[in-house]
Structure formats: structure tokens, C-alpha cells
Amino acid sequence: MNDDFLLGGPTARWLFHEVAKTLPIHDFHNHLDPTVFRENGGFPHLTALWLDQDHYKWRAMRQAGLSEQLITGEASPEEKFAAWAHTLSLAPGNPLFIWSHLELRALGIQEVLTPTTATRIFRMASERLASKEYSARKIVELFHVRTLGTTDDPSSELEAHKALAREDLSFSVRPTFRPDKLLTLQAPLFRRYLHDFSEAIGITIDNAEALWDALEVRMDYFYHLGCRSADHALPDTAFLEPSARSESLLNRLLKNEELTPTEALEVRSYLLVGLAQRYAERGWVMQLHWGALRNVNSRGLRHQGTDAGYDVMSGPLDISSLSRFLNTLENKDQLPKTILYNLNPSDATPLAVLAGAFSHSVPGKVQLGAAWWFNDHQRGNQQQIGILAEQGLLGTSVGMLTDSRSLLSLARHEYFRRIFCSQLGSWVEEGDFPSDESLLVPLVKGVCYENAARFFSFEESQS
Structure with a gap:
């Protein structure tokens, strides 16, 4: 995805890049846990932040035919992340593909998530999440x-x-x-x-x-x-x-x-x-x-x-x-x-x-x-x-x-x-x-x- 994805013409590109992109956000309805911001801890790995509570992703992973062990079960965080990368490889046109890459960009990762890049991206993201620069408050x-x-x-x-x-x-x-x-x-x-x-x-x-x-x-x-x-x-x-x-x-x-x-x-x-x-x-x-x-x-x-x-x-x-x-x-x-x-x-x-x-x-x-x-x-x-x-x-x-x-x-x-x-x-x-x-x-x-x-x-x- 380049900087102009979803932006069909010059007016759209100007409106987004010059006006909308840097506007603040009022996210007036969500189901986030406020204790996460009070404690302001980090995240041990990207699976914890990405997959532990996201039923949108769980649903897609089940549609990919994956074992529940890899979704909400006892598989390791890295195994679950690899399973998600596999799911995305089947998901052209699904907003989860774009959302996932927008979320990776927030962590400074521009690379496309595929089964081949999953291990490298998991380790890179987890290393960044261990930093205080990516605490819950810092992410907000x-x-x-x-x-x-x-x-x-x-x-x-x-x-x-x-x-x-x-x-x-x-x-x-x-x-x-x-x-x-x-x-x-x-x-x-x-x-x-x-x-x-x-x-x-x-x-x-x-x-x-x-x-x-x-x-x-x-x-x-x-x-x-x-x-x-x-x-x-x-x-x-x-x-x-x-x-x-x-x-x-x-x-x-x-x-x-x-x-x-x-x-x-x-x-x-x-x-x-x-x-x-x-x-x-x-x-x-x-x-x-x-x-x-x-x-x-x-x-x-x-x-x-x-x-x-x-x-x-x-x-x-x-x-x-x-x-x-x-x-x-x-x-x-x-x-x-x-x-x-x-x-x-x-x-x-x-x-x-x-x-x-x-x-x-x-x-x-x-x-x-x-x-x-x-x-x-x-x-x-x-x-x-x-x-x-x-x-x-x-x-x-x-x-x-x-x-x-x-x-x-x-x-x-x-x-x-x-x-x-x-x-x-x-x-x-x-x-x-x-x-x-x-x-x-x-x-x-x-x-x-x-x-x-x-x-x-x-x-x-x-x-």
C-alpha cells in the first residue's frame, strides 16, 4: 500500500494529505479496557495486542480452517501470529488486510505481512512493543x-x-x-x-x-x-x-x-x-x-x-x-x-x-x-x-x-x-x-x- 491507497484522484489526495491526515481523533465509542491506560504497561508481543481480544480476526481465522488452538487456544504467541499471517494471505478485499497493515505502520513497520515475513515482523514488532515508546498511552x-x-x-x-x-x-x-x-x-x-x-x-x-x-x-x-x-x-x-x-x-x-x-x-x-x-x-x-x-x-x-x-x-x-x-x-x-x-x-x-x-x-x-x-x-x-x-x-x-x-x-x-x-x-x-x-x-x-x-x-x- 502506497501513501495514496484508496485515494482515487488529485482532490482526494489533497483533502486527505493536507486536511484529514493529521486531524486529532474522538473515538467516542469503543470497548477498550480503561485499566490498560491507568497501568500504562507495555505489551509482551504483537499477538497480545492484536489477537487476544479481537473477534473480527478470530472469525476470519476460523474461516481459514485453522484449529481453535491457534486462535483462542494454547498455541504459542508466535504460532498464533503465523496463523494470522496465513489468514491474511487469503483475504484480498477484506478490510482486515488493510487494517492490519495500517496497524503495522503505527509501529513503524512498512513491510507486507505474509507467511514468509511473519517471523521477522513478529520479532521486530515485539521488540518495539517492549519499549516505553509503545506503552498503551504512547500508542494512543x-x-x-x-x-x-x-x-x-x-x-x-x-x-x-x-x-x-x-x-x-x-x-x-x-x-x-x-x-x-x-x-x-x-x-x-x-x-x-x-x-x-x-x-x-x-x-x-x-x-x-x-x-x-x-x-x-x-x-x-x-x-x-x-x-x-x-x-x-x-x-x-x-x-x-x-x-x-x-x-x-x-x-x-x-x-x-x-x-x-x-x-x-x-x-x-x-x-x-x-x-x-x-x-x-x-x-x-x-x-x-x-x-x-x-x-x-x-x-x-x-x-x-x-x-x-x-x-x-x-x-x-x-x-x-x-x-x-x-x-x-x-x-x-x-x-x-x-x-x-x-x-x-x-x-x-x-x-x-x-x-x-x-x-x-x-x-x-x-x-x-x-x-x-x-x-x-x-x-x-x-x-x-x-x-x-x-x-x-x-x-x-x-x-x-x-x-x-x-x-x-x-x-x-x-x-x-x-x-x-x-x-x-x-x-x-x-x-x-x-x-x-x-x-x-x-x-x-x-x-x-x-x-x-x-x-x-x-x-x-x-x-
Whole structure:
């Protein structure tokens, strides 16, 4: 890959190299462990940094027919790395090939990873990772990161976030409020979570009022530590308008009573509306992810656990139900800033159109999110950018996020920026948009960095 890969024409190359390339990064949604930055240790080898938690790579390695021993098993780090090099040799067109080489570049390695070069690259990378120049914090600084938004359960004490907030860092590590376990409404699971949540925060939760009080306390605690966003991974968009009985249904659930599926849906809807109202009061962004069918391989789940590469894409969303949810909040003037993420590509246009029906007062108040997960490849990003442009205002987009457990995945911001600049450049060269620096530069700066800072109020909360 040369310096101009993915950059189709002279305008794209100018936009990327002169404007986008050196912009800082707000990675506002990821699954990184904040203790890594508090401890700020090194990494014993590239396998630890690259393969130990990356289910994207695990999935590809299984598709290559490799033994689980070489993926999540007891093989040596060097053997696992060689297995990954073999997998990449089968992966033209897969974004993992480009991402891997962008990540190697971050370590100063320009060589192409192949089965032949694997041993040399493994040893070279591991030697560099042993240096203090490649500690967790130094790697974040290499990517010019300003914000990392982790994913945190409401019960978390956020000890690492507290410790990091006391340090003079060039970047902030902010918690994100992720109450998904609260919305798992099967009575035994719900009661078990409520018991653990209550124990963790020291508040007795035996009725709906106590639950809301506890959640408010935790939201304020998160806010104090820099949280400006909540995130939900929902199985579907099903929604029932909360009614006068919703609170009593929740009280029944808190007493360990089973609810019918319809009653459970009403309680979930009631909780979602109540949470969203409280996000709006705090000026938080509500991020909503749909479309993942989890753990479809039960044997794999038994042996490797969750988040191990066994999730897939579900069918199209029910947009009418989602519109009722947003409308319920809008009618109360309590709709927070919202980002809608689709996993099924067929949902992107309907979600972008829906966003336009609820946007006002804030640029892109409700907007379609970046290409996510199985869509985060060249064609998927191009399609998502095109839909954002066709059905809304591309210049209001908050741009890219990694949604990753792998630190070096921050390189995906460069991947997105190259694709974005190439798309914008092609419109200019085809005569669809003016070749006007006063228009193009703010667009690139906005989508790649500045819009996220404003939308999530990062700059305001740092001042």
C-alpha cells in the first residue's frame, strides 16, 4: 500500500494529505479496557495486542480452517501470529488486510505481512512493543487521540476513569453509560442483575421509584467523570407506548414475578423512554445499535464464550415501532441527541430518512451512524456515506468510531478518512460539488473531528 491507497484522484489526495491526515481523533465509542491506560504497561508481543481480544480476526481465522488452538487456544504467541499471517494471505478485499497493515505502520513497520515475513515482523514488532515508546498511552498519542469513550455498566465504580482524570494526559478516557443488562427482562436474570447493581452502589432497589433514583445517582456519577453519552445494543426496535400500568408492571418484575411477552415489552419501552428523558436532561447523546443476532453457534458459545465471533446480522428493522419511540420522546420535548446504527445494510436508508423527521435545533440532532461492524469495509463505508449525503446532510455527521476491543484499531480512523476524502473528491471531479477550498476544508474537518467534539460536548466539558 502506497501513501495514496484508496485515494482515487488529485482532490482526494489533497483533502486527505493536507486536511484529514493529521486531524486529532474522538473515538467516542469503543470497548477498550480503561485499566490498560491507568497501568500504562507495555505489551509482551504483537499477538497480545492484536489477537487476544479481537473477534473480527478470530472469525476470519476460523474461516481459514485453522484449529481453535491457534486462535483462542494454547498455541504459542508466535504460532498464533503465523496463523494470522496465513489468514491474511487469503483475504484480498477484506478490510482486515488493510487494517492490519495500517496497524503495522503505527509501529513503524512498512513491510507486507505474509507467511514468509511473519517471523521477522513478529520479532521486530515485539521488540518495539517492549519499549516505553509503545506503552498503551504512547500508542494512543501516536494516533493523535483526544477522546476515548469506553463502554461501562451502570454498576461500575469507574476506578480507572477516576485515576486517569487526576492525571495530566493529552487525551481523555470517558465512560459511556451502557444499561443493557437492565433491559434483559426475564425475571431471574433481571432480579440477579438488580441484586448485583444494588450491592455495587449501596442502594436498596425494591420498587420502580427506587430504581429510577438509583439510576439518576449513577448517571450523575458518570457525568461527573466525563460521561456525555449512553449506548444501547438492542435486539430489535419493538416498542409499546408506556401506559398508566407500566410502573406497576415494573414493580411486579421487581418482586420476581414473571411477565407475559407483551407486558415485558411494555416495561422495556417504559424503561427506554425514562432513560432517554434523563439523557436529554443531561445533554447526553443516545447511541442505539440494532441488528445483531447473538451467539448463533451454541457450541462455540460453550467453548469460547460471548463476543468470540459467533454473532451475525439479523433481518430488517421495524421502522414504524422505532418512529413511535422517537415520537413519544419528541412529543414531550425530551428527545436527546441520537445516533442510529444499522447492522443490516437494508436498514441504512430507512434510518437516515427517519432521522430527518426528528432533527431540529441541533445540527444532525438525530442521525445515521457510521458503517458498523460487518459494514465497516470500503463498499460499506461508501454506501453509508452516500446514504448520509442523499437523505440528510453529510456535513453534520459525527463520523467514525471503532467500536473495538483492540487498541491498534484506532488505525480505522485513517481508513475511514481515506474513503471519505475519496468519495468527496470524486464528487468534486465529476462536477457534483464545487472545487472550493472554503467549502471542502470545513466539511472534512467537521466530519473527521470537529462535529463529534460539538455533538458530544467534549470541548465544553474539558474547559
